[in-house]
Amino acid sequence: MSTDATSEVTQLVLRERQSRDRGWYEEMADCFADRSVVRMSWFTGSGADFVRATRDMAGRHDLAVHRLGPPTVRLLGKRALVELPLIIEWRIDVGGVEADLASACRSQYRAQRDGTGTWRITRITSIYEKDTLTPALPNTRLDIDPQDLAAYRPSYRCLAWDLNRRGYEVGDDHLGDDRPDAVQAQYQDEMTWLHQSSTPAA
Template identity: 30%
Template sequence: MASSTDRAMAEVEIKSLLVRERYYRDTSQWDKLRACYHPDVSKTSIEISWFQGDIDGFITGSQGMTTGGTGAVHTICPVDIHINGTKALSESTGSISIRFQHSSVEYDCVSFTRFISCLELIQGEWKLLSLRAIYDRDSITPVLPRELQDLPFVQDARQSYKCIGWLLSRKGFDIKQDLPGTDDPTMSEKLMKESFDWLNV
């Protein structure tokens, strides 16, 4: 029987894996996303609203969503980790947020979800076998309420932080307009490259 220390360490490793898996998906780090799952694709299973299949098919589908303009942002909060030898079951709460336009108005669709995953310990590393979702509730809200749709945004306001930029500028702060953001991937890539260059020197 594993010691309480070993069990606590396994829980930390699994929770870290679950958070990184969602982050890699949202930031298009496909190789790292694939490495979160069992190397034998036939042992993997994804069952969510828009996809049912193995991890390789999920990655291909996610790449298509990203290039097609359907970018999603996920949150995940691992809550319960059940461990039985080299097997584990995780229960997490989370959300999926997608911004879209309809009739020239921007909206956010947010789905609140429970994520259930099975994992297996392989050569000392936990790997995901499955990702399933239990859907709780969802909503669609306008990015700007009707009363605020005519806010005087600056002409070059960045889509990735125009609302917080507008608010802080009203408070007297000068807002830098060339910060990294998902609306300009080159700047985000530059920041990440500079950060890893610093780490690896």
């Protein structure tokens, strides 16, 4: 594995997240290949549309920040797979009470070196683990009916509840550790893609 290529791919993934959190949308857009796909709780579509939707989300003051763990990179020729552990953090209002929503997930990135020798992201897929919702201040209480959360899956229950009440559409079909068979199939698909170096990136 090339140390230089591993570093380039690592920085690509980290730059995409930093650019999103900081509102550097031109730099964020440059991280994506022309034919790219992003799939996460609130969005499914192309990389270019993801950047535009992120800008719109920020305009509604709905943008979160991401606390990142060390990425793992697998490199084969002009293709790379990256798994990036992260926590999505939101400061939200629940009935007039400040609350902190933290959603733990891991994002899987496909990256490919293009004709100019530049690494770009061709796919992002999120796998959700668990989330929490807690008061931001001591001695305050969140008044949430447990039945309002009961319909949501445990891997992204609080995240889906909050995004849906804001007007985003979050379904129950996303990858999560509460559905291990689907997660295992996702890993197998990613490894198959990595080793199919003769086929176009998807």
